[in-house]
Amino acid sequence: MPDHPTASWQAMQDGNVFYRRQQLYSVPGKFPEFGDHISAGCRYGGPIAMTRDTTKLIALGRPTPTVSRAQIQVWSPSAVGLLLFSWDQGKIVRFGWTGDERLVVINEEGTYRIYDLQGDYQQYSLGSEASESGVIDARIHDTGLVALTGGLSLLEVKGWEGARTMTLASAAGLNQPPHSWAIIPPDLNISRHVQVLLSVDSTILLVDTLECLDQRISQGPFTHISPSPNGKTLALLTFTGTLLVISSDFQRHITEFDTSSIQADGTVRQVEWCGNDAILLTWDDLVVLVGPFADTLQYIYGGPVFAVSEPDGVRIMGPDTCDLIQKVPASVLSIFRPGSTSPASILYDAWQSFTDRSPKADDAIRSIRPDLASAVDQCIDAAGREWEPYWQRSLLNAAKFGRGFLDLYNPNDFVNMGRTLKVLNAVRFYEIGVPMTYDQYQYASPSSLVSRLTARNMHLLALRISSYLGMKPHAVLRHWASAKILKSKPTATLDGELNGDEEVCRAIVDKFKELGGSDVSYAEIAKRAWEVGRTGLATKLLDYEPNASDQVPLLLSMKEDRLALEKAVDSGDTDLVYTVLLQLHRRLALGDFFRLLEDGGEKLVPASRLLQVYAREQNRSMLRDFYYSDDRRVESAVLALDESTTMMDPAAKLTSVKSAQKFFSEDKDRGFEAKMMDEYGRLLALQQQLEKDADGRVVLYGLSVTETIRACLTNGLSKKADKVKSDFKVPDKRFWHVKLNALVEQQDFDGLDAFAKSKRSPIGYEPFVRRLLEHKHSKEAIAYVARCDSPKRADLYAECGDWRAAGKECKERGDRGKLDELRQRCKDSLALRDLDQIASSWK
């Protein structure tokens, strides 16, 4: 039987609060000496990265291999070496972990790399400012980093996709590098933007994207600034050794502690948080936990240690052990606390009595009957927080025992906890080395656990866990396939290589089919194959990809231009088509580019249309070339004509129109259009001539034929108007309408009269009346009514206000009904009398 849970407990605050030190792994002498190394640990039971601290002396002749170049080692908490790589870039200024367990390394030249646990990396740059002035330090959080440049400006990068660096507000009063600094990650802030804390002189500056605030603290300068895991509290350590704990809005002092009261050698190495309410200070071989009321607990280690803050505790890696120090969780406390009389504790005792076949069990259960359900819940919860499977099991058994006395109890929590513990115990195994607590697991989600396992190439375990938890296997399969491709070396001979590709491809496809990985993107895997130079394999895999849009980028990089374009068109995503088009346009010679589109036939028509839309806005000369090379006369003509509309210069405009005419005339089906363009050209020339004749008094250029005629008429150039009419064979009808309008608008009633009499109107005389009426010249209009069709005359007279004439008209035509209607409509009493008169004289 393992030690009783309370064996690792230590009381604080007069026995009200307990902290426990749980040994996770025993690792005697496996880790490198922490005192000589700079380390960075990853949260949630993640690995630690270490590199030799070059400021420390190193004794020659020791068995450790001395290497001239910087090396980074990555260790799991159980002291299994995960990765070792040497660094060939500029001096490392800082490294740290992303939220998804990748290592970010930043050097002084402003480049940073993101390594996964297999040693593959992406490299990005912090931009020109960083590379010019150099980076002196950086802070890395789950989803981004902040770098401090030699010019003392702060650069922020959001996310790990190589996003553009943003400059934070400049810190006024920062003349030299800060004594120490820290960041509060964006997700822990109210503003949801990163905040930087700089210890400058005796105060702290708070910098974000907008401004720099002096927090006016006078106890500084500080050697350590450490924000708590939830970002609400700060731990500050002064040069004089005073530990200050304040709220992160600098409004509340929470506690103060003088570290010189601790008998320890050397200086404080680390200030880390243990959960959100205790702070861990480490010296070379001493670790001190400072509680919320400045109570302390001391732990002795056999050498320098490294502490990693976790949301629910702190992990300490020392020369001999890897420990977790945390506050004893409430459920565990209520059960195991000496003298506890909580229902959960009684339930646990009852179960023990039961296993001892003691009748006390029944009494105990009876006594907590009303609280039994919550007692069961607490036992389940406590099981999750115990490290040893023995205690997990007995707590779950106690819960199961209690459950038997309940009529209605939802067993989901119980079942889930059992499942979760099975998974957690599996990954805590030292060969796996992921010492996650239940809380961390809840926080980080099962899928992230699975991806952490795949990152370690533990595909089988990952697959078993994901199927055990009912998750889709595709994430594991994807990673497995990429790893498989990396591992499988193509054989040397030409035939062999083909076989090798075939084999790997089949292995992957079979595995996917077998495990139901239909959702895995083949394109992604194919991309991987392409990246490692397995083109043949990539092509084969790509054939299995059902989703066109995923195929395109890879096809493009494989220079399968035609296929990429076709797939892009298929996907219907015009943006994807543009991506391909623009890239091809950049890469290919113009002629080849056009030929690709032209030879594509029906399938590539949409792409070619899109290119035209783009080119019309952005690249006209390309469009001209495109039409020309494809003998598209009509489009060329339209383009020329289109350009002419925006041209101001008359000569240029005329040239454009003429070239449009030429293009049209080259297509035998476009005779009509060519003729129209010819007319257009003549019109423009004529307008120019007319303007010149009129000494620029009249603006005609660019008007339509009809408008030209109207302009001529309104400007007293009626001869010219006639000329335009005959030159352009304007039909009489239209000409009459135009002239009529022009005359009425000018109120040239004599002219109108002459015009009306010049010959028989081809449009009748009703328009005369209407037009005049529209312009409120009803008196003039009356004269024309007589010349209109007789059935309409009565109404027209009425509209002109000549009721009498209207009445007469009715009488002449013998239309009694009309007359009555008129009498109803008429509002003018005088006129009405006339109408009545006519009506009465009718008989």
Add this chain to the structure above:
Amino acid sequence: MNSLEGETEAALDTSLFKEIARKSLVDALNAVNGAKTLVLDATLAGPLGLVTEVALLKHHGVDKMFWLEAGPLAATTSNIVYLCRPLIKYVKIIADQIKRHAQQSPRHTYTLLLVPRVSALVKSVLEEEGVLGDVTLIPYNLQFIPVDEDVVSLEHDAAFKEIWADGDETVIFDSAQALLTFQKLYGLFPRVVGKGDKAARLATLLSNALHQARSDSPPDTLLDRSDKIDALIILDRQVDPITPLLTQLTYQGLIDELIGIKNSHVDLPASLVSPPTNDQTTSPSTSTTQTPQPSMRKEAKKKYHLSSTDHLFAELRDRNFSTVLKRMNKIARRLDEEVKASRQARSIPQLKDVVGRLGSLQAERQSLVLHIGLAEMLVPITNTEHFSKALEIQQNLLASYRTSDQLVAIEDLIAQGADFETVLRLVCLASVTTGGIKPKTLDGLKREILQNYGYHLLPSLLALSSPSLSAIVPNPAPVSAAQPVKYPFVALRDTLRLWIDDSGESHDEAETDLSYVYSGYAPISIRLVQCLTQRDALLKRSSEKGKAAEAMQPDGEPDKLQAHPIVGWKGFEDVIASIPGEAVDIIQAPARGSQLSNSVRFGEKESITVVFFLGGCTYTEIAALRWVARQNKGRKFIIATTSIIRGSSLIDEIAGVNKSIGSKDAGI
């Protein structure tokens, strides 16, 4: 009339779309810390106005707002946020402004919110202009916007032109994405039925998108069929090219035709919109318009939001305009009586009742005043010669009555100087209904048009006669060109009963058939919807007259037939085959197991059919669909569209006529 209101009650809660749009805007704005200057593409102002208001923007740090226009930008804040569609012309303006700022000392941070997504094109242009490094690109996924309780729209005005004139199918892709979001909210469409090549394309893209969305942890709604919605009907505009060419005659349609409705807002003289008002729809409280001072210019215009929150409008909007005045008259009388009745109130409870109703009476009176004013604006236009002439030509063409005379009449209209849009609509209509115009006549017409409106319009004529649009085609076609299938209007007129000759004035009030909306013509698009959802109306041709009369008994509840399930194009295969374009009928299977029993059971349950118009629909078509919904119980329609169109706006888009958009005082 209350029963009618009850029926048009929202079938689905479309305001969810509004919430989504608001939230993603707020998120996008909050991504930029601190006060910011918002630079807005004017065409987005209208759609945005439907989902958000200035106060919300201010609340999230927007300090000042500018239109995105060429020229320098004077911003006081260090953050500048551009919000626009990913069009090259906008990007160029932005690049220019950034370059101008480059010389200034206080550096700005630029964020570009692109609707609906970041595009490679924009990146490439920014790169060419050399400013890509200075801009952060963020997508703002503005998809369906609820423009009314039963209408959602992408408000993408140029959709028709982009698809059929330019061959740019971006809208189809965006529509597929938007419909996917629709399904994410309400569950899978159990069945997708459609007609038209582009509709088929959309259906394919939609199922691709669905497949893709399912592969990475989809919400449950994408796995199961919706239990409310029974089908999605996709119609592309080429399936019914005729309807938008006609002059709309419903109240709302006519307002759109003659005054113009932009993003559900109409510009009205300020005096009409805001008499001493507590009108909640128009928030700007500039009460300076109170004093009707004859200002130096025309009277100031003010936006009025036309929506079903205006109950009177909801009652009037779908009526044929010829009956609207009568209706208004009736309402005026009723109001009058109510006011009189209220005066006679004596006892305390009566008085209490009266006081309670005062507010609503007042509001009703105001909206009546407004709509009478609106009608006053419409009537003179409908009395003009051009309007009635155009209408007459349309009706004759639809009835195939002396078609060659109609061409002459069109020529006369040109001679009289009618609107370019009106003329072109008529020419297109003549061409489509008759299956092409004789080459010689057509050339003559074109020549008239070019001479009258300018030769620079030749490209639009070419575009209209291009195979993809084939709105103006010669008959017989020239041998060399491969002409697409002719639109079989005359045959359809018989099979789909498009032209109901006897619908005189008297029938309009009764609205016995949906052809009331065009005074005799039933829109093809809606007839097709009827083929799917109201088969009896088309199948029982012979006995339909008696039945129809029966069904319109005033208390006609028992006569309403229960809507039948949608079974695809069954029974109409021949008709559908005769219309150019592919027909689609897909049954979307739920992802897990066979949960077929979960799909809509017909019986007492109510089902909702979503009709998506690719390329836009008119207000009249919406009215007609609402009419169809009223004929059966158990089925409601949600109308989804790329935008709400009218014939003249289509012509303008194609002709590239840029009607100046969004004056400075635009809604937002």
